[in-house]
Amino acid sequence: MSKIKGRLYGIGVGPGDPELLTLxxxxxxxxxxxxxxxxATDKESVARAIVAQYLPGNQIEVLFHLPRALEPEKxxxxxxxxxxxxxxxxxxxRDVVVLCEGxxxxxxxxxxxxxxxxEEYPTEVIPGVSSLMxxxxxxxxxxxxxxxxxTVLPAPLPAEELTTHLLMTDAAAIMKLGRHFTKVRDILHKLGLASRARYIERASTSQQRIIPLDEVDPDKVPYFSMIVIPTKNRL
Ligand SMILES: C[S@@+](CC[C@H](N)C(=O)[O-])C[C@H]1O[C@@H](n2cnc3c(N)ncnc32)[C@H](O)[C@@H]1O
Structure with a gap:
């Protein structure tokens, strides 16, 4: 008789506010x-912190690290x-719930x-409130x-690619800013988009900060930040 496999659940925990978790x-x-x-290695899990108050306290917890910016094979x-x-x-x-930000x-x-x-285990994915929203x-x-x-743009893209896409869209979200902030800010000035662009970090959390684009310190831009360029259309 084959053993019953556990179910895998991927659950979106939202952007930071614990109340933005689905029922x-x-x-x-x-x-x-x-x-x-x-x-990220040596850091507290952001996803776990979002749901910490809901954990019953008797679960097995599994922490895993997925270091970024590695060669694909490695x-x-x-x-x-x-x-x-x-x-x-x-x-x-055993069923496993995997937490995921947003x-x-x-x-x-x-x-x-x-x-x-x-492919091997029955799997269900529960959507979450994304940072994009x-x-x-x-x-x-x-x-x-x-x-x-x-258009959603990851900031690590080359400047030419960011420029091409920004010229073709009505609205944009630029994610994963970190050390790429200065490049993005300069492109937005060049394209005349800087006055419409809004910068936010750690949205929906108690550490949320909204800063005018030109007052952002490029050395202090966290990973959890975004530039939002809303449409200029008004209906
Ligand atoms: C790996 S992506 C994960 C996106 C996530 N799955 C979602 O749906 O929001 C990480 C990027 O999402 C954005 N992000 C996630 N949470 C955020 C928040 N609370 N405030 C601002 N940006 C956030 C940042 O641009 C960050 O670099």
Whole structure:
């Protein structure tokens, strides 16, 4: 008789405010015997901190590290190893909830787990409130109307590519700013978009900061920051 496998759940925990968790995510989170989450090496997991108050206290916790900016081949074997403990729990018949900031399938760390394990184990993904939604709301800027085109741009892209896409869109979100902030700010000035661009960090959390673009200290731009360029159209 084949052993019953555990179920894998990827749950979006939202952008930071614990109240922005869905009811479904909360139910699954509380019910699972195993909760897994990733963090940058040596740092506290942001996703776990968001849901900490909801954890019942009797679950097995699995921390995994997915270091960024690695050669693809090196990353693959490190990621395989880091994710193995989740596979072991599933193989032993234990359900595992994997926490993911924002939405799991929108640049989410859960996707690395999903691609490795979803063919072998029954898997369900619960959408989360993405930073893409939370940042414009926190900034108080209506983002897109009617037939507006929205473009999402990762800041590490080369300047020429960022420029090309910004010229072709009505509204944009520029993510993963960190050390790429100055490059992005300069492009926005060159394209005449700086006055419309809004900068926000750690949206929806108690450490949320909204700073005028030209007053941002480029040396202090955290990973959890975004530039939002709302449409100039008004309907
Ligand atoms: C790896 S992506 C994860 C996106 C996430 N899955 C989501 O749906 O929001 C990380 C990027 O999301 C953005 N981000 C996530 N949470 C944020 C927040 N609370 N405030 C501002 N930006 C945030 C930042 O641009 C950050 O570099």
């Amino acid at each position: 479904k995510a909360l139910r699954l989170l509380r019910a699972a015997p195993v909760v897994a989450y990733q963090s 990353a693959k074997s490190i990621y395989d190893n880091e994710i193995q403990p989740i596979a072991d729990h599933l193989a032993a018949g 939405d799991p399938f929108f640049y989410g760390s859960f996707m690395y787990v999903f691609t490795r394990l979803s 939370a940042c414009p709301v926190a900034l108080g800027v209506p983002f897109t109307y009617y037939t507006d085109i929205l």
